[in-house]
Amino acid sequence: MAKSNRMVTVGAAQLGPIGLNESRGEVVDRLLTLLDRAHERGCDLVVFPELALTTFFPRWYFEDQEQIDRFFESAMPGNETQPLFDRAAEYGIGFCLGFAELAEGKRYNACILVDKSGEIVGKYRKVHLPGHADHKPERKWQHLEKAYFDVGDLGFPVWRAMGGIMGMCICNDRRWPETYRMMGLQGVEMIMLGYNTPATEPPWGFEPTHLASLHNNLSMQSGAYQNATWVIGVAKAGREEGCDMMGGTLIIAPTGEIVAQGRTLDDELVVADCDLDACNHYKNTVFNFAEHRQPDQYGLITETAGVKLPPE
Numbered sequence: 413m414a415k416s417n418r419m420v421t422v423g424a425a426q427l428g429p430i431g432l433n434e435s436r437g438e439v440v441d442r443l444l445t446l447l448d449r450a451h452e453r454g455c456d457l458v459v460f461p462e463l464a465l466t467t468f469f470p471r472w473y474f475e476d477q478e479q480i481d482r483f484f485e486s487a488m489p490g491n492e493t494q495p496l497f498d499r500a501a502e503y504g505i506g507f508c509l510g511f512a513e514l515a516e517g518k519r520y521n522a523c524i525l526v527d528k529s530g531e532i533v534g535k536y537r538k539v540h541l542p543g544h545a546d547h548k549p550e551r552k553w554q555h556l557e558k559a560y561f562d563v564g565d566l567g568f569p570v571w572r573a574m575g576g577i578m579g580m581c582i583c584n585d586r587r588w589p590e591t592y593r594m595m596g597l598q599g600v601e602m603i604m605l606g607y608n609t610p611a612t613e614p615p616w617g618f619e620p621t622h623l624a625s626l627h628n629n630l631s632m633q634s635g636a637y638q639n640a641t642w643v644i645g646v647a648k649a650g651r652e653e654g655c656d657m658m659g660g661t662l663i664i665a666p667t668g669e670i671v672a673q674g675r676t677l678d679d680e681l682v683v684a685d686c687d688l689d690a691c692n693h694y695k696n697t698v699f700n701f702a703e704h705r706q707p708d709q710y711g712l713i714t715e716t717a718g719v720k721l722p723p724e
């Protein structure tokens with residue numbers, strides 16, 4: 413029987429570690445292998461992680477701008493990424509790809525949505541940049557996203573693609589309810605996101621692995637449920653240049669339930685059939701925004717970034 417055009421078979425393409433000196437060509441070959449597997453398994457859409465073409469370079473302090481810029485793409489597709497676009501179009505598979513973008517002198521932690529014909533139909537630039545802007549030699553690992561990237565300037569757009577309403581965000585964005593709600597208010601039905609999350613040493617201090625994993629699931633499951641949307645969270649995993657990265661790739665239904673999850677810390681394709689009509693029930697009932705939200709009462713959310721304490 414033919415698949416309904418509201419059923420999207422998604423391949424969450426987790427990546428194992430990428431070495432500092434691994435070339436774009438070598439990485440793209442790994443992405444192509446995952447794409448081949450996705451084709452064999454009947455996927456319509458493949459989601460790759462944040463900064464999927466290189467190692468997670470903000471963990472190092474580089475003084476020289478040229479050393480930083482080698483991790484950035486100034487064209488998308490470029491020579492090295494073109495084969496990914498070609499193979500995906502040949503298979504009729506759409507994909508979401510995270511990469512470092514150099515555009516008009518600005519540097520973004522970005523991702524794109526490519527449709528089944530190989531056209532870029534959406535772009536997102538990461539808004540919530542974690543970490544620090546200054547070198548912290550006392551830290552075992554740097555987290556220099558605030559130094560190497562500009563804050564995303566595209567807001568949280570959504571696009572009509574793959575038969576539904578699709579949105580994207582990147583890594584730390586997944587911890588913020590505003591991210592999901594901005595897309596929820598535009599009727600999003602599937603949010604794709606990739607992440608690079610250390611298993612024990614986030615920039616805010618030591619955390620046991622079980623908490624890193626709890627917070628990963630908690631954020632994405634609540635974002636899915638409270639906005640009645642699918643969430644596809646895809647990890648870069650394993651020991652990358654000595655730093656343990658959390659896996660935990662998840663496909664989450666609009667009920668908040670996990671329907672598929674990664675089992676390894678390596679390149680792995682996690683597949684699920686995602687019925688976009690499964691969003692309808694909660695969008696029309698408990699989270700019928702038009703009927704139940706009270707935006708007049710939410711002023712503080714856009715008035716202030718920090719906490720406004722009550723008077724003493």
Ligand code: CDV
Pocket residue numbers: 462542543555582583584585587607608609610614615
């Ligand atoms: N790449 C990220 O944005 N990582 C952040 C933390 C761990 C710095 C995250 O929220 O997972």
